[in-house]
Amino acid sequence: MADPTIDDAELALRLATAAGEHLLKLREHGLLSSSDLGAHGDRLANTLLTDLLRRHRPDDGLLSEEEASDDARLHKQRVWIVDPLDGTREYAEGRLDWAVHIGLVKDGKVAAACAVSLPGLGQVFSAAASIALPPAPVGGMKILVSRTRAPRIAEQVAQRLNAQLVPMGSAGAKAMAVVRGEAHAYLHAGGQYEWDSCAPVGVALAAGLHASRIDGRPCSYNQRDVFMPDLLICRPEVAAALLSTIAECQRHEELQHD
DSSP, X not given: OOOTTSOHHHHHHHHHHHHHHHHHHHHHHOOSOHHHHHHHHHHHHHHHHHHHHHHHOTTSEEEETTSOOOGGGGGOSEEEEEEEEEOHHHHHTTOSOOEEEEEEEETTEEOSOOEEEEGGGTEEEETXXXXXXXXXXXSSOEEEEESSOOOHHHXXXXXXXXXXXXXXXXXXXXXXXXXXXXXXXXXXXXXXXXXXXXXXXXXHHHTXXXXXXXXSOOOOOSOSSOBOOEEEEEOHHHHHHHHHXXXXXXXXXXXXXX
């Protein structure tokens, strides 16, 4: 039965926290191999989150990484977009850089009811909370990228701006590292889906960060095609420089291929 006494932001926060706690307990038991642990963690967190969302928000749409897309969501004004375990590999390897994403979009735009949990660090970030952006990291620009496949565009941008590329696990972990003031930016290109960025974008925007596609377009959600291949989350003071440098690198690539 739905519980109207729990507002959207509180629900997102509770769900992200609960899923993270369950995933930590599962890993701490030490009963599964790393490959089995990741798959089991995905299923466990997905079942918990989707069951609770369908109980508390039965009229809303739902999109989860771990379930086939239901096109009924396309006709809903409100849609929850979740990644039950973002960074399955990192989770299974016993690392800290994995996350749980709970996002709510209204008419395709991220709402304040977004939460990202970093269970390994014992932190949960809510877009509805007052998030004070810490000072920028000292020294040169630091750009977070995938620890397994740093995109070519990030390497080109870093070379032009004399920036340092910092590898890290899940998208949520990288986005929250910018929120925490550990890096200036998180730049991704080459393949992601709506659940990878929805909740992180919601929290990042609430913290006063810039969040967009790498061509500067706003991030739009609850699309029929949920593929969203690129993302830029960064401190506002470096957004213009990063976007213009990305565009310059892309133009250079196009000229080389003509």
